[in-house]
Amino acid sequence: MSIDIIVAVHGVLERRVVEQGNKDEFSGRLENMPKRALVVDNDFFFVEFLSELLEARGYHVIKAYDGKEAISQLEQEAVEVMFVDMVMPKIDGKELIRYSRSRFPDGSFPIIALSGVIVQQLAKLDEIGADYFIVKGPMEKMANHIVGLMDKIEKQHIPAASAETVFQPRDLISRQISDEFAQSPSFHRCITESAGVGIAVIDRDTRVITANAMALDIINRTHEEVLNHRITTVFPDEKRETVIGSLNKIVLKPELIKTSFFVTMNSRKIRIIVSLLRIDDEIAGWIIVMEDT
Numbered sequence: 001m002s003i004d005i006i007v008a009v010h011g012v013l014e015r016r017v018v019e020q021g022n023k024d025e026f027s028g029r030l031e032n033m034p035k036r037a038l039v040v041d042n043d044f045f046f047v048e049f050l051s052e053l054l055e056a057r058g059y060h061v062i063k064a065y066d067g068k069e070a071i072s073q074l075e076q077e078a079v080e081v082m083f084v085d086m087v088m089p090k091i092d093g094k095e096l097i098r099y100s101r102s103r104f105p106d107g108s109f110p111i112i113a114l115s116g117v118i119v120q121q122l123a124k125l126d127e128i129g130a131d132y133f134i135v136k137g138p139m140e141k142m143a144n145h146i147v148g149l150m151d152k153i154e155k156q157h158i159p160a161a162s163a164e165t166v167f168q169p170r171d172l173i174s175r176q177i178s179d180e181f182a183q184s185p186s187f188h189r190c191i192t193e194s195a196g197v198g199i200a201v202i203d204r205d206t207r208v209i210t211a212n213a214m215a216l217d218i219i220n221r222t223h224e225e226v227l228n229h230r231i232t233t234v235f236p237d238e239k240r241e242t243v244i245g246s247l248n249k250i251v252l253k254p255e256l257i258k259t260s261f262f263v264t265m266n267s268r269k270i271r272i273i274v275s276l277l278r279i280d281d282e283i284a285g286w287i288i289v290m291e292d293t
Helices: 021-034 044-055 069-076 093-103 124-126 139-156 174-182 186-193 213-219 238-254
Strands: 002-009 012-019 035-038 059-064 083-084 110-113 133-137 200-204 208-211 259-265 268-279 282-290
Touching: 021 282, 035 069, 044 059, 044 139, 059 069, 069 083, 069 093, 083 093, 093 110, 093 124, 124 259, 133 139, 139 174, 200 213, 200 268, 208 213, 238 268, 238 282
Parallel strands: 035 059, 035 083, 083 110, 110 133
Antiparallel strands: 002 012, 200 208, 200 282, 259 268, 268 282
16 A cells, blocks of 8 residues: 655655555654745844754754745745745735745645734734734844744644734834834835736846736736746737847837837737836836736
């Protein structure tokens, strides 16, 4: 008699067929494999701080410095726990958690949200989708909270609903909270959602960082279906060369403010406008605007 077991081997998820007689030996090897934790934060020193705490508990730590990089890691490796900063460039923590819940609907690993602005968002914690929330503060105070939280997670894995899911260190640095809140993408997201046109933000590798509700309606995809996918995959096959040509054109001709073309998608004639995304005068990607004609 044989059984199927899914296991991560060198970062790749594989199905192994194991004979019943070898089941105990194989299970023993699985138990000896290091647990994997994914830590996602654009603060290098905070990633190292968390990694040291988790490695001391026997975890193999996978590091990512924005949500886009984290999605790539989740596509390759199984994890037992994930720590996510809520305010990050490109794909933020809320979008990353939403992606994770969609890709792993069984809630196979707990998610811990981290942010200096969670104290400002307590009314919206249920919307975020994390299992636990830790408010950032002085690292020595946070260390005790994280150690206690990991003790709890390792005992019960996925939490029961409880008011104790929020861990807030005392003596938070108010300036840190204010600065991070000012950088929060929520304000910018409200602008794109209210613009009256479809808007997609594309990274330099042509992968989608975010798309507003109108853009998703035009291309008839969910956010999770386009996030971190090549922008060419959302257009009809016959228009993919046009998309690539437009991206290249706006890069090679810096005097151009925008370039455009028309496409029919889901029986709708859409005008596509492509412009460069610049941050600190450096090319960071593209903005694609979609509007009905």
